[in-house]
Amino acid sequence: MGSGSILRFMENEAQIVALSVMALVYALKLRWIFKKNLVKEITPAKGDPQKGARLSLLSIAMPWTMESMLKHPLRYFEFVIFHLGVTAAIAASFIIPYAPKLFTIESVMYLFQGITGFAFIAGAVRLIKRSIMPDLRLISSMDDYFSLIVLDVWLLTAFFGIPNKDYTALISFFIMTAFFLIFVPFSKISHYLYYPFARVYFGRHFGRRGVYPKVGEKNMEAAK
Amino acid sequence: MNNTENVQKVIELLKKKISRQAAISFGVCVHCGMCTDTCHYYAATKDPKMAPAYKVDQLRKLYKYYIDWTGRIVPGWVGAKPLKDDKDLDMLMDALYGSCTMCRRCTLNCPMGVDTAMLVRIGRSLLTSVGKAPQGVKDVCKAQYETGNQMAVTKEDYLETIEWLSEELQTATGDRGAKIPIDKKNANVVYTINPREVKYAPLSLLAAARIFYAAGENWTMTSEGWDNTNFGLFAGDDVLGALMGKRQFDKVYELGGRKLVVSECGHGFRATKWEAPNWAKMDLKFPIESFLETMTRYIKEGRIRLNSSVNKESVTYHDPCNLARSSGITEEPRFLLRQSVMDYREMYPNRADNWCCSGGGGAMSMSEYTPRRLEVAKMKAEQLKATGAQIVVTACHNCVDALSDLIKYYKLNMNVKVVSELVSEAMIIEKRIPLKVVAAEEIIRGSGERILVIDDEPDIVTYLTTLFEDHGYKTLSAFSVDEAMNKILSEHPDMITLDILMPGKTGIKLYHELRSKKELLNIPVIIITGINPVDYPQIDFRKFIYERSLPHPEGFIEKPVNKEQLLITVGKIFAHKQTAVKDA
Structure with a gap:
C-alpha cells in the first residue's frame, strides 16, 4: 500500500470509524447523564433564567464579566489561542479531504498555519505552567498532562499538514486525528460535551435568583 | 459505627x-x-x-x-x-x-x-x-431538630422576650396599643428571625418592630416555627433543611398570613426562600421576602421616612454571600443605607464579587477551625481597612460575628451593625425624634437590682458601673475571679457581667463553677468580652454559643460595648426573672 492509499484511508474510512466510535460513546455518556435527576427550583423566579442561560453561554467571550478572567489576561489569551487552534485543526481535518482547494489559497493556508502554530505555543506554555506551578501541579492528573501533550502534538501535525503537500505530515495529522476521535471521549478533553449543559444550568440557576448577570461594573475596574 | x-x-x-x-x-x-x-x-x-x-x-x-x-x-x-x-x-x-x-x-x-x-x-x-462534622455543627443541628431553633431557646423564654420587647416598643412609641403580635391571624406579614436576635441581639428585633409599627404594618411573629436559620444548608442535611422550612411555611398557612418576611440573616433567607421549598417539595402559595426588601418597599411607598443626618459616621456595606451570590439581593441594602446615613462608602470588590466575611457555611460554629478562619479573613480585613469607614454594616448576624472577630484580630477601628438598626435610628416619627434616643436613654431603667461587674480592667469596671447606676441599678465590682466568687457567695447579686480573660483564673472557669453549683445556677450571667480567640485558643468563647457542653449564658456582648445592646439585654433578663418569680 503506497503513501497515497494510506493517506486516502486515513482521511476517509479511518476518520469515519473513529467518528462513529466517538459519537457512540458520547451518546452513551449523554444518556447516562440525562438519566440523572435534574434538580428544579420551585420558588418563582426573581430574575430571568433564560437570559441568565444565554449570557452564561456567552460569558467565555466576555472576559470582563468574570474577575478570574480579568485578573489573568495572559491565561485568557492562551485559552483563546489554544481553542482557536483546536478549532482550526478540526476544520483542517475536513478541508483537506473534502475541500482541498481552499488551502491552495495562500492567505487561507497561512492563516490556518498561523493559528495552529500559535496554539501549539500556547499549549506548550500551558504544559510548562502545569508542570511548574504548585497550585496547578497539585490538581493535575496523568490525564491532564497526557491530554495536553497529545493535543499539542496534534496541533503541530496540523501545522505541518495544512499546506497539504507532504505525505508524512498529512498521514501523521490524520493518524493523530483518528486517535483523538477515539481517545477524547475517555479523557478530560471531553469537557466540551458537558460545557454547554454546565453553563446553561449555571445561567438558569443564577439568572432565576437575580444574581446573574452580575451588577456592579466598578468591581471589574477594581479587579484590574 | x-x-x-x-x-x-x-x-x-x-x-x-x-x-x-x-x-x-x-x-x-x-x-x-x-x-x-x-x-x-x-x-x-x-x-x-x-x-x-x-x-x-x-x-x-x-x-x-x-x-x-x-x-x-x-x-x-x-x-x-x-x-x-x-x-x-x-x-x-x-x-x-x-x-x-x-x-x-x-x-x-x-x-x-x-x-x-x-x-x-x-x-x-x-x-x-x-x-x-464539627461538634458545633452537630450541636446546632441537634438543637434545631429537637427544639425547633438553633439556640435551643425555650418557648417560654422566647414568648417572654417578645412580651418584654412589646413593652419596650410601647414606651418608645408612647402608644399603649403598640405591641409585637404573636400568632395573629390573617396578617399581611409573618416575620421570622434568627434566634440570636431573641437571645443576644434583641436590639435588631426591636428595630424591626419599630419599623413595622412606623409603617403601620399588619404583622405578626409566631409562637412556633419562628427560626429562619437552617443548619441543614451547612450540614448538607436535606431532611433538617426541609423540616426547618416546613415549620415556618406551615405556620404561615395556619395563620393565614399573606407573606413571609425573613429577618436579616443571609443563610436564613437563602434557605427559606430558595432551598427549603425544594427540600420540602412545597410549592408555596405566598411570597417570601427579605426584611431588606420590605424596608425598601416601605420607603418607596412613603410608609416610613428617614433622616440620614442622624447617622453621621462613615459607613460601608458588606454583602453577605448568601444574599449577594445566592439570592440576588445587592441593591436594597445600598438604597436603605444611602437613605439612612450621611457618609456611605462602597467597598471593592462588592456585590456578588465581594469577599466572604470568613464566617459563612457554619464556620462560626466550628471552633476547631477558628485560627484558620481568622487567618483567611485577611482579604475582608484589607477590604474594610481600605474604605476608612467607621462602621461596617451587613445584613446577617453570622457576618456580624465574623466581622467582629476579624476587626479585633486585625485591629481595625470599626463597629458592626445590621441595616435595620441604622434604618431604625434614622426613622422619623411624628415629632421627628429619632427612636434610638428614646430607647437608649429612657426606656431601660432598673429598680435597684444589684449587678456584679467582674473585669480586671478598672476603666471598664468604672464605665459599666456608672452606666448601670445611671439607669437605676445598684452595682458591685470585682477585679479577679477569686474576689468575684467571694462577693457572689456573700452578696448574692441579681446578675453578673463577666469578662472572660483575667489574670489567674479565667472567667470561663468562673462560669463553669457558677453553672455547676445548684445555689448559683439561677444567677444570670452576661459575658462581656473583647477576647481575640486566636491569642487564646484554649478559651474560645464562641463554643458557649454553638456547642452544648454548658448552658448558654443569658447574655453575650462583645467589646467595645454597645451601650444600647447591653442595657436592652440587662432589661430583658430582669424582665424574665420577674416573670419567673411571679409564676413561681
Whole structure:
C-alpha cells in the first residue's frame, strides 16, 4: 500500500470509524447523564433564567464579566489561542479531504498555519505552567498532562499538514486525528460535551435568583 | 459505627446524591486553576491545598472511582481514589468543612460553570451521615431538630422576650396599643428571625418592630416555627433543611398570613426562600421576602421616612454571600443605607464579587477551625481597612460575628451593625425624634437590682458601673475571679457581667463553677468580652454559643460595648426573672 492509499484511508474510512466510535460513546455518556435527576427550583423566579442561560453561554467571550478572567489576561489569551487552534485543526481535518482547494489559497493556508502554530505555543506554555506551578501541579492528573501533550502534538501535525503537500505530515495529522476521535471521549478533553449543559444550568440557576448577570461594573475596574 | 461501616455508608450515599447538575459539575472541571485565587482561603494563605479545585477534588476522586466511567476502568489515570477508612473521612472533613465557607465566589468565577459550593455541600452531607462534622455543627443541628431553633431557646423564654420587647416598643412609641403580635391571624406579614436576635441581639428585633409599627404594618411573629436559620444548608442535611422550612411555611398557612418576611440573616433567607421549598417539595402559595426588601418597599411607598443626618459616621456595606451570590439581593441594602446615613462608602470588590466575611457555611460554629478562619479573613480585613469607614454594616448576624472577630484580630477601628438598626435610628416619627434616643436613654431603667461587674480592667469596671447606676441599678465590682466568687457567695447579686480573660483564673472557669453549683445556677450571667480567640485558643468563647457542653449564658456582648445592646439585654433578663418569680 503506497503513501497515497494510506493517506486516502486515513482521511476517509479511518476518520469515519473513529467518528462513529466517538459519537457512540458520547451518546452513551449523554444518556447516562440525562438519566440523572435534574434538580428544579420551585420558588418563582426573581430574575430571568433564560437570559441568565444565554449570557452564561456567552460569558467565555466576555472576559470582563468574570474577575478570574480579568485578573489573568495572559491565561485568557492562551485559552483563546489554544481553542482557536483546536478549532482550526478540526476544520483542517475536513478541508483537506473534502475541500482541498481552499488551502491552495495562500492567505487561507497561512492563516490556518498561523493559528495552529500559535496554539501549539500556547499549549506548550500551558504544559510548562502545569508542570511548574504548585497550585496547578497539585490538581493535575496523568490525564491532564497526557491530554495536553497529545493535543499539542496534534496541533503541530496540523501545522505541518495544512499546506497539504507532504505525505508524512498529512498521514501523521490524520493518524493523530483518528486517535483523538477515539481517545477524547475517555479523557478530560471531553469537557466540551458537558460545557454547554454546565453553563446553561449555571445561567438558569443564577439568572432565576437575580444574581446573574452580575451588577456592579466598578468591581471589574477594581479587579484590574 | 466502625471504619468499614462508615466508608460503606458514604459510598452508598454518594451514589444516591449525584444529580444531573452535580454529575456535570464533577465532569466539566478541567483543572484550569482559574478558581484558585478567587477563594479567600487561598488568596490569604497562598497554600495550594486551599485552592477550590483541590478541595473539591478530594470528593471528585471518590466520584471518579465509584461512579465515573473512565475512573472505574483506569482510576490512576484520572486521579480517582477509593475511600479507605476514617482517616480519609477526616481529611475530607478538613477540606470541606474546615477550608470552605460555601460562599460561591469560586462558582461565579469558574469559566466552566462548576458549582463548587454545591459539590462541597454534597460532600458535607456524606460526612454528616456518619457523624463526621464539627461538634458545633452537630450541636446546632441537634438543637434545631429537637427544639425547633438553633439556640435551643425555650418557648417560654422566647414568648417572654417578645412580651418584654412589646413593652419596650410601647414606651418608645408612647402608644399603649403598640405591641409585637404573636400568632395573629390573617396578617399581611409573618416575620421570622434568627434566634440570636431573641437571645443576644434583641436590639435588631426591636428595630424591626419599630419599623413595622412606623409603617403601620399588619404583622405578626409566631409562637412556633419562628427560626429562619437552617443548619441543614451547612450540614448538607436535606431532611433538617426541609423540616426547618416546613415549620415556618406551615405556620404561615395556619395563620393565614399573606407573606413571609425573613429577618436579616443571609443563610436564613437563602434557605427559606430558595432551598427549603425544594427540600420540602412545597410549592408555596405566598411570597417570601427579605426584611431588606420590605424596608425598601416601605420607603418607596412613603410608609416610613428617614433622616440620614442622624447617622453621621462613615459607613460601608458588606454583602453577605448568601444574599449577594445566592439570592440576588445587592441593591436594597445600598438604597436603605444611602437613605439612612450621611457618609456611605462602597467597598471593592462588592456585590456578588465581594469577599466572604470568613464566617459563612457554619464556620462560626466550628471552633476547631477558628485560627484558620481568622487567618483567611485577611482579604475582608484589607477590604474594610481600605474604605476608612467607621462602621461596617451587613445584613446577617453570622457576618456580624465574623466581622467582629476579624476587626479585633486585625485591629481595625470599626463597629458592626445590621441595616435595620441604622434604618431604625434614622426613622422619623411624628415629632421627628429619632427612636434610638428614646430607647437608649429612657426606656431601660432598673429598680435597684444589684449587678456584679467582674473585669480586671478598672476603666471598664468604672464605665459599666456608672452606666448601670445611671439607669437605676445598684452595682458591685470585682477585679479577679477569686474576689468575684467571694462577693457572689456573700452578696448574692441579681446578675453578673463577666469578662472572660483575667489574670489567674479565667472567667470561663468562673462560669463553669457558677453553672455547676445548684445555689448559683439561677444567677444570670452576661459575658462581656473583647477576647481575640486566636491569642487564646484554649478559651474560645464562641463554643458557649454553638456547642452544648454548658448552658448558654443569658447574655453575650462583645467589646467595645454597645451601650444600647447591653442595657436592652440587662432589661430583658430582669424582665424574665420577674416573670419567673411571679409564676413561681
